[in-house]
Amino acid sequence: MKEELKxxxxxxxxxxxxxxxxGVASLMTLVKEKGSLSAATREMGMAYSKAWKIIKKAExxxxxxxxxxxxGGSFGGNTILTKEGEDFLEKYIQFVKEVQKxxxxxxxxxxx
Numbered sequence: 691m692k693e694e695l696k697x698x699x700x701x702x703x704x705x706x707x708x709x710x711x712x713g714v715a716s717l718m719t720l721v722k723e724k725g726s727l728s729a730a731t732r733e734m735g736m737a738y739s740k741a742w743k744i745i746k747k748a749e750x751x752x753x754x755x756x757x758x759x760x761x762g763g764s765f766g767g768n769t770i771l772t773k774e775g776e777d778f779l780e781k782y783i784q785f786v787k788e789v790q791k792x793x794x795x796x797x798x799x800x801x802x
Contacts, residue, residue, distance in 0.1 A: 697797050701786050709748040710782070714756075717741055718771060718779050721757055727769040752778070 702711040720730035731741045749756050756775035760767050771779065 695801050697793065699790060699793055701782075701789060703782060703785075705751050705753070707747065707751045709744070709751045710778075712786075714744060714748050715779060715782055715786075717744070718756060718775065721769050722771050722776070722779075725768050725770065727757070727759060728767070730769075754778075 700712060702708045704710055717727075717730055717734065717736075720733055721727055724730055724733070727741060728738055731738045734741075745756055754774045755772045756778065757769050757771050759769035
């Protein structure tokens, strides 16, 4: 029996370097939910230092800060998305959803 055809699209938004994509979006979503880059990286199984490098590279390319944080202390630190970061993340998610929907429609029409 023939398997059903599928497709996959991976979206990246950038100025010069392909730094903002699904990985950064997932990381930012977890930071927004958990209020902590450390908690987000633990859930993703990613090193904290690697996450900061990824975020900083994306920020440099985009020209604005995506998140900001405060270091530890007795109650631990926290990380929040900047207003620009939150707006950009929302737009990225909306764009990906709309492109995915359009691509599914075209895929189904073409490969029907």
